[in-house]
Amino acid sequence: MTQAGLPTFADELALALDALEAGRVDIPVIQPAEPFLDMAGEDLRRRIFLTESETGESLCLRPEFTIPVCRAHIAESVGTPRRYSYLGKVFRQRRDGANEFFQAGVEDLGEPDEARADARAVSDARTLVSSFAPGNALTVTIGDQSVFEAVVAGLGLPAGWQKRLIHAFGNEQALNAMIARLASPDESAALDDTVAGFLAAGDASGLEKHIESVMEATGYSTHASRSPAEITARLMDKQALASTRLSPDALDALKTFLALDVPLDRAAETLAAFASSAGLDIRSAQTSFEARLDALSERGEDLSSIHWRAAFGRPLDYYTGLVFEIAAGGANLVLAGGGRYDRLMALLGAQAPIPAVGFSLWLDRIETVRAGS
Structure with missing residues (x-):
């Protein structure tokens, strides 16, 4: 060296x-x-x-x-x-x-x-x-990004919210803030009355034509930045995310999952009991999770000395499973x-x-x- x-x-x-x-x-x-x-x-x-x-x-x-x-x-x-x-x-x-x-x-x-x-x-x-x-x-603390993703997908959230929650996994403060927003959506963003009307009606075609006419009237080139179609899609997506609210049962299930914290020798049964209670089909993620436990046991690891925390992640975006x-x-x-x-x-x-x-x-x-x- x-x-x-x-x-x-x-x-x-x-x-x-x-x-x-x-x-x-x-x-x-x-x-x-x-x-x-x-x-x-x-x-x-x-x-x-x-x-x-x-x-x-x-x-x-x-x-x-x-x-x-x-x-x-x-x-x-x-x-x-x-x-x-x-x-x-x-x-x-x-x-x-x-x-x-x-x-x-x-x-x-x-x-x-x-x-x-x-x-x-x-x-x-x-x-x-x-x-x-x-x-x-x-x-030794273990988490699993893929199990969290399976739970979030099972809750039926829009793809945009799933992506946000997955991105925040492992950042407790950010995750809690997002869960709070899902419990009480913030729809207070100030919008032009006409734009708000199109969004409320879900009229993407009308909104796109309105944006195009405003851009033409103000002399703003539709080639300079985002097109009317791109702006419309972005506004519709933001509106969907801002107005999404988790049902009390789904919100309770997400909070219950994130609170799971047990020795690894009890993790499989704890996860299975949660999935059954919440009515979530996460069998594929459970199968991979249990296979890892078996592999750790085969290597002679003492599962009772390792902890599984459902909310545990690491602050790097590229993780997909075990952390x-x-x-x-x-x-x-x-x-x-x-x-x-x-x-x-x-x-x-x-x-x-x-x-x-x-x-x-x-x-x-x-x-x-x-x-x-």
């Missing part, structure tokens, strides 16, 4: 990563910014260090490893399944701690047995944290986190969908916990 500032346990960690049969990948520090800005999520986007090339290309300092590891895999056109490991600096603006710090981790691409791959990611991460932060009680974090120490510092991101590879340009799951270790936090143990 030649990188300055590496923690004292870095060499041992490198050997431990090699033992996981995950080939080491070297990722350049300077990365194209667009993939992170488009796919990483608001929390990471606002922390990225941006710059620009002489040709005007938007660039950034590497803020995480998952996206560039996936891009490198696609560029090399190699087969799957394939595991990669990494160990290096990431660069993020942070309120507390240094803006550059070391992360290590594993990305598991193309394993068709998703339950097995999920269980391996959780188990490998827990084993590594246990090895390099010994003597600390670990808190998890491992914390330790008196301050309950998050030392490792990861999850499944099946849509990401296709979004980055893969010619076919590639299932994927991974995790990262926060080496500065592990070092802090080691120093206090």
Whole structure:
């Protein structure tokens, strides 16, 4: 190891990563910014260090490893399944701690047995944290984006609201605000009386003609920005979202689901009981959820020591299923986190969908916990 500032346990960690049969990948520090800005999520986007090339290309300092590891895999056109490991600096603006710090981790691409791959990611991460932060009680928390999506879909909300709720998953404050709006819709936005009339009648054709006439009368070119049809569609969509209200039963079901928090050995029965009580058909998501529990048990993981929280998510937009974090120490510092991101590879340009799951270790936090143990 030649990188300055590496923690004292870095060499041992490198050997431990090699033992996981995950080939080491070297990722350049300077990365194209667009993939992170488009796919990483608001929390990471606002922390990225941006710059620009002489040709005007938007660039950034590497803020995480998952996206560039996936891009490198696609560029090399190699087969799957394939595991990669990494160990290096990431660069993020942070309120507390240094803006550059070391992360290590594993990305598991193309394993068709998703339950097995999920269980391996959780188990490998827990084993590594246990090895390099010994003597600390670990808190392992698991969530599932796909189960949340299935519940939201089962409630019968408009697609726009489903998308909003899914986007907010893992952000408790944003999610609570959206649920409050669904309980008491805000229809107070000031609109022109004529526009409001068309919207109330659901008359998209009339609204489009009205907008077109206003644009012509004011000399506003219909080619300068959005067309009357695009403006109409946007207004109709916003009206539908603003006026949507969850029924008391559906609202209660959503709140009940988000309050579920049980040890993992009770998670399957708890989820099944909820679905039955709420009258929701989420069998496909339940099947995948239970398969993961079986795979974790087969790896020797103690399910009673892991917690499932239905509301638990991680602030990265690319997750699609399993999400998890491992914390330790008196301050309950998050030392490792990861999850499944099946849509990401296709979004980055893969010619076919590639299932994927991974995790990262926060080496500065592990070092802090080691120093206090």
